[in-house]
Amino acid sequence: MPIRIPVVERILQANDDLADQVRARLDSAGLLALNLMASPGAGKTLLIQETVRRLRDRLRIGYVNGDIATSLDAERVAVYDLPVVQVNTGGDCHLDAAMLAPALDQLPLGRLDLLLVENVGNLVCPANFRLGTHLNVLIASVPEGDDKPYKYPGMYRGVDVIVLNKIDLLPYIPFDLDRFLHGVRILNPDLTVFQLSALKGDGLDAWTEWLAQRVAAQRRAA
Amino acid sequence: MPIRIPVVERILQANDDLADQVRARLDSAGLLALNLMASPGAGKTLLIQETVRRLRDRLRIGYVNGDIATSLDAERVAVYDLPVVQVNTGGDCHLDAAMLAPALDQLPLGRLDLLLVENVGNLVCPANFRLGTHLNVLIASVPEGDDKPYKYPGMYRGVDVIVLNKIDLLPYIPFDLDRFLHGVRILNPDLTVFQLSALKGDGLDAWTEWLAQRVAAQRRAA
Numbered sequence: 001m002p003i004r005i006p007v008v009e010r011i012l013q014a015n016d017d018l019a020d021q022v023r024a025r026l027d028s029a030g031l032l033a034l035n036l037m038a039s040p041g042a043g044k045t046l047l048i049q050e051t052v053r054r055l056r057d058r059l060r061i062g063y064v065n066g067d068i069a070t071s072l073d074a075e076r077v078a079v080y081d082l083p084v085v086q087v088n089t090g091g092d093c094h095l096d097a098a099m100l101a102p103a104l105d106q107l108p109l110g111r112l113d114l115l116l117v118e119n120v121g122n123l124v125c126p127a128n129f130r131l132g133t134h135l136n137v138l139i140a141s142v143p144e145g146d147d148k149p150y151k152y153p154g155m156y157r158g159v160d161v162i163v164l165n166k167i168d169l170l171p172y173i174p175f176d177l178d179r180f181l182h183g184v185r186i187l188n189p190d191l192t193v194f195q196l197s198a199l200k201g202d203g204l205d206a207w208t209e210w211l212a213q214r215v216a217a218q219r220r221a222a
Numbered sequence: 223m224p225i226r227i228p229v230v231e232r233i234l235q236a237n238d239d240l241a242d243q244v245r246a247r248l249d250s251a252g253l254l255a256l257n258l259m260a261s262p263g264a265g266k267t268l269l270i271q272e273t274v275r276r277l278r279d280r281l282r283i284g285y286v287n288g289d290i291a292t293s294l295d296a297e298r299v300a301v302y303d304l305p306v307v308q309v310n311t312g313g314d315c316h317l318d319a320a321m322l323a324p325a326l327d328q329l330p331l332g333r334l335d336l337l338l339v340e341n342v343g344n345l346v347c348p349a350n351f352r353l354g355t356h357l358n359v360l361i362a363s364v365p366e367g368d369d370k371p372y373k374y375p376g377m378y379r380g381v382d383v384i385v386l387n388k389i390d391l392l393p394y395i396p397f398d399l400d401r402f403l404h405g406v407r408i409l410n411p412d413l414t415v416f417q418l419s420a421l422k423g424d425g426l427d428a429w430t431e432w433l434a435q436r437v438a439a440q441r442r443a444a
Binding site: 039040041067068069070072073091093120121122123124125141143144145147148150151152153154166168169172173174199 | 261262263289290291292294295313315342343344345346347363365366367369370372373374375376388390391394395396421
């Protein structure tokens with residue numbers, strides 16, 4: 001199927017151009033935007049709920065949810081009374097910049113400090129499509145296993161931050177933390193890693209404090 | 223990007239034609255072939271290891287592993303001394319029939335009873351690409367959450383069997399089994415569902431016995 005390669009290249013170039021435009025809009029608004037990626041069931045939405053709950057008195061937060069078909073996740077976060085936009089990809093395995101751009105039109109960007117963009121649950125496809133956000137965050141989880149950096153190098157190489165979620169399950173699951181972290185570091189030596197349990201609360205403060213500091217730095221730079 | 227839809231249609235049609243050819247080869251060899259799909263970390267490889275370990279004295283089993291970049295999973299299964307073929311997709315998020323066909327050339331099809339094809343870990347992409355295998359098996363796992371049938375309807379609608387793995391973690395995780403099964407049944411009322419723990423062994427016998435019966439039925443039909 002030799003037709004596939006040139007077509008994908010053209011899509012990726014068009015996506016990169018749109019991602020640059022998205023970035024310019026975000027920068028001019030002075031907010032920090034995160035692209036949150038993960039395998040299905042790693043706990044993206046619960047982490048976002050807990051992040052919003054802990055930071056909403058200090059930061060003005062917006063949320064874009066990307067999903068194939070439903071708005072189940074968006075509804076879970078919307079209970080915190082913040083601007084929420086749902087993007088349904090209609091089957092596509094990832095968000096792209098062309099999907100994020102119209103979502104931004106629905107948000108009061110100038111009155112936000114932090115924008116959380118939840119990508120489709122997938123460890124392969126989202127790595128190829130820049131959104132124009134400032135930080136790529138990968139949420140890994142203990143039950144997925146310690147071999148994932150080795151098996152999904154494209155995703156692990158392309159991210160700025162890893163949140164290892166569900167550490168409360170470490171006593172019940174064979175998971176070699178050193179093997180996981182070694183796999184992460186050989187791909188991406190400068191990565192910031194947080195270990196936490198969004199369900200039980202362990203480690204969440206370090207994550208939210210770091211996030212608040214990054215938001216403040218982004219404001220100063222704007 | 224209106225160019226995307228016609229190109230994908232041509233790829234899917236070409237894939238379906240190749241899947242028909244794969245099916246004809248499998249049928250003429252009289253073996254049963256499974257396409258095992260799952261989210262990353264649902265436990266596909268451990269389930270395959272345990273299935274092989276329990277059935278290898280009764281059935282002649284072959285194994286094809288599809289992964290993006292490594293042969294880590296294939297090596298885990300190869301210790302059981304059976305015919306194993308690695309297919310690296312080079313970044314693609316799924317196997318397709320064009321990747322499976324040359325793998326079959328490397329296997330002694332006429333001397334196998336059961337062929338296990340492990341797809342790339344992904345809940346979106348593999349649903350769109352028929353391989354020509356007889357049964358599509360989805361391995362779900364308790365830590366992924368009870369909402370997955372609702373969020374990944376394409377995958378859950380297209381499978382014949384669901385194995386719900388990691389039931390040993392039910393005491394430690396909020397997972398509503400009724401909600402999960404309801405979501406499965408509305409999409410796919412005739413589905414066969416197994417609940418088991420590949421790690422602890424609970425429920426594995428029911429799965430392997432069912433599989434052995436299906437292999438016997440396939441032999442009789444050939």
